[in-house]
Amino acid sequence: MKYKKPVSGLLLLIVGIILFYNLLFGKLFPLSPLAIGFDKHELKNVIIYIQNGSDYNNYNEINNFTTSVEKFHNLKFIEKPRIYIFSDKDSYLRRNITKARFYAYPNNKLVVSSWAIDESKKGILSLEIYIKHELSHIILCQNMSYLAAYNYPKWLMEGIAVYSVNQMGTSWYPSKKKTFEIIKSGDYFPTNLYKTKNEDSIKINTENRIAFMYSEFGCIVDFLIEKYGKVKFDNYMKGLFVHNNHDAFFKEIYGINFSDSLNEFINNAKR
């Protein structure tokens, strides 16, 4: 017994150091209140953190993105989104759980990879569209509990983001017309399989599978808004902050089974 104390103390210290290191430089970075190697710029609507070595300096551009996001969602940001712009690819991959160019964590942090900044300079993608897409996730997450965010239909979260910034037809995302052509040719991704282990069982005949799925989800949101109006859609989008049975709540709002509504969407796309 006598010798166990220093050993467990040392163990705790080692675990503590590993945790601390991971918070600052590893996969726990998204949870870290500190951002070593970043310069902080607090603006009116957002807080931007720029990693040393990045030459990105158009902070006002990003600061102005929040207004249209609030308008579309009919919601307010409860706190300023914190946006981290990386200058270094290795560091981005080391400090994040994603390999995606952009990523929004449910705790109000939005990370932007170094290569996304390069691609925006080359005109391959629009920083405005991509950051507003992530801000769509952030504004929704800010207005619901962590549990509700966890339960929120993943396809709908993406569909809202894609539709809200008119992302269909930009960069890799097929346009509405192209998406309908793919659906017409027999390919369709069932919304309920998105982010499940059965996702890969669905074969889609297109070069960029994820881009097609995102455009399809955006088109479903477009279909609901066109057919039933934005007010009803807002009730559906926000009602899911508190209702966790999606299909039952969909029926309550729209008066039709979700699966029947999806069939209508598919038939409409095939027309």
Ligand SMILES: [Zn+2]
């Ligand atoms: Zn997204």
